[in-house]
Amino acid sequence: MTVASIALPRILKIGGGASQQLAEVLGSLGVSRPLVVTDSFLAGQGMVERLLDGLRAAGVSARVFTETVPDPTVASIEAGLAFLKEGDHDCVVGFGGGSPLDSAKAIAMLAVHGGVMADYKVPHVQDAPGLPVIAIPTTAGTGSEATRFTIVTDGETDEKMLCAGLAYLPVAALVDYELTLGKPRRLTADTGIDSLTHAIEAYVSRKANPFSDGMALSAMRLIAPNIRRVCADPDDRPAREAMMLGAMQGGIAFSNSSVALVHGMSRPIGAHFHVPHGLSNAMLLPAVTAWSAPAAMIRYADCARAMGVAEEGEGDQSAVARLLEELSVLNRDLDVPSPAAWGIDEARWNNLVPLMCTQALASGSPANNPRVPGEAEMAALYARVWEGA
Numbered sequence: 237m238t239v240a241s242i243a244l245p246r247i248l249k250i251g252g253g254a255s256q257q258l259a260e261v262l263g264s265l266g267v268s269r270p271l272v273v274t275d276s277f278l279a280g281q282g283m284v285e286r287l288l289d290g291l292r293a294a295g296v297s298a299r300v301f302t303e304t305v306p307d308p309t310v311a312s313i314e315a316g317l318a319f320l321k322e323g324d325h326d327c328v329v330g331f332g333g334g335s336p337l338d339s340a341k342a343i344a345m346l347a348v349h350g351g352v353m354a355d356y357k358v359p360h361v362q363d364a365p366g367l368p369v370i371a372i373p374t375t376a377g378t379g380s381e382a383t384r385f386t387i388v389t390d391g392e393t394d395e396k397m398l399c400a401g402l403a404y405l406p407v408a409a410l411v412d413y414e415l416t417l418g419k420p421r422r423l424t425a426d427t428g429i430d431s432l433t434h435a436i437e438a439y440v441s442r443k444a445n446p447f448s449d450g451m452a453l454s455a456m457r458l459i460a461p462n463i464r465r466v467c468a469d470p471d472d473r474p475a476r477e478a479m480m481l482g483a484m485q486g487g488i489a490f491s492n493s494s495v496a497l498v499h500g501m502s503r504p505i506g507a508h509f510h511v512p513h514g515l516s517n518a519m520l521l522p523a524v525t526a527w528s529a530p531a532a533m534i535r536y537a538d539c540a541r542a543m544g545v546a547e548e549g550e551g552d553q554s555a556v557a558r559l560l561e562e563l564s565v566l567n568r569d570l571d572v573p574s575p576a577a578w579g580i581d582e583a584r585w586n587n588l589v590p591l592m593c594t595q596a597l598a599s600g601s602p603a604n605n606p607r608v609p610g611e612a613e614m615a616a617l618y619a620r621v622w623e624g625a
């Protein structure tokens with residue numbers, strides 16, 4: 237008997253205006269002294285102020301930490317933790333894209349368990365809870381609002397440390413697509429491709445199960461027909477709503493299955509060259525999918541059908557060919573650059589490939605791929621991606 241172990245946030249509020257129900261959600265969780273963890277950009281835009289207005293109206297006062305950074309570092313998490321300890325907080329509200337949400341999770345866990353972040357990287361699993369986290373995503377991307385993972389970069393080694401366990405699963409997520417309206421095209425494209433990658437990888441993963449399959453296929457059905465629409469028109473409400481739901485479902489899917497080789501190889505690119513997470517996934521997705529597909533033709537063909545690029549009755553071989561074509565065309569349509577076009581130095585890339593392979597393998601994600609590469613095969617894949625294949 238195979239038993240799938242599924243974990244979800246206790247409360248999900250989904251729909252336009254969901255973020256305005258924060259005070260009510262805090263009340264239902266029995267907490268009242270939140271630290272809001274966000275970034276300075278969102279604070280400057282007035283989005284945080286609107287959130288705080290809602291809390292004030294309900295008689296809840298919050299402190300706000302705005303100093304999270306893209307790709308959170310050990311130092312930025314420690315700064316947030318020190319700020320939390322200056323106050324008296326019983327919960328942490330993460331408000332923003334993947335970086336503020338991942339920061340909120342790490343701060344909330346360390347607040348209870350202490351130590352340093354490196355103590356908690358995989359294979360360690362941190363299930364004992366930290367402070368309760370309420371997640372409010374402002375991008376349709378990481379799905380972090382519904383996952384049991386956080387990623388923190390070790391500033392000394394440039395390693396993106398994957399940290400796993402129920403401690404990082406928010407108790408509540410307020411999934412409000414209206415927060416994504418008007419977001420810029422590049423951010424929308426990168427975060428959208430991240431979500432699509434979560435859904436595909438969760439579905440082809442060796443850890444896939446019937447529950448994660450349903451979420452992954454649903455996410456692909458929502459994301460594939462809408463990703464170009466939100467990039468063309470940042471205020472397309474039905475498309476934004478579909479992308480937000482798809483991103484959350486993609487997060488649920490991989491949190492209860494896993495990501496795989498694309499994410500394993502993507503984290504080192506992000507860590508060493510500071511390529512945004514979704515963009516480094518996009519650079520890898522066509523080549524890694526082409527390399528992996530022969531090991532799981534039926535599964536990848538299902539992805540093509542869910543994405544609407546192959547007919548329901550079409551054979552697997554043909555459907556997979558259409559999937560590979562679509563992933564390349566999608567990158568072209570969304571102006572995804574090659575690593576060289578993004579400005580990465582070729583000699584530095586080549587020098588770092590062996591270390592990137594080691595770090596990718598250490599994360600454990602490649603082992604979940606339907607086809608598992610050795611170090612030489614992974615180096616060859618990095619070379620293919622460099623050539624823009």
Ligand SMILES: [Fe+2]
Nearest residue numbers: 378430434499
């Ligand atoms: Fe991701």
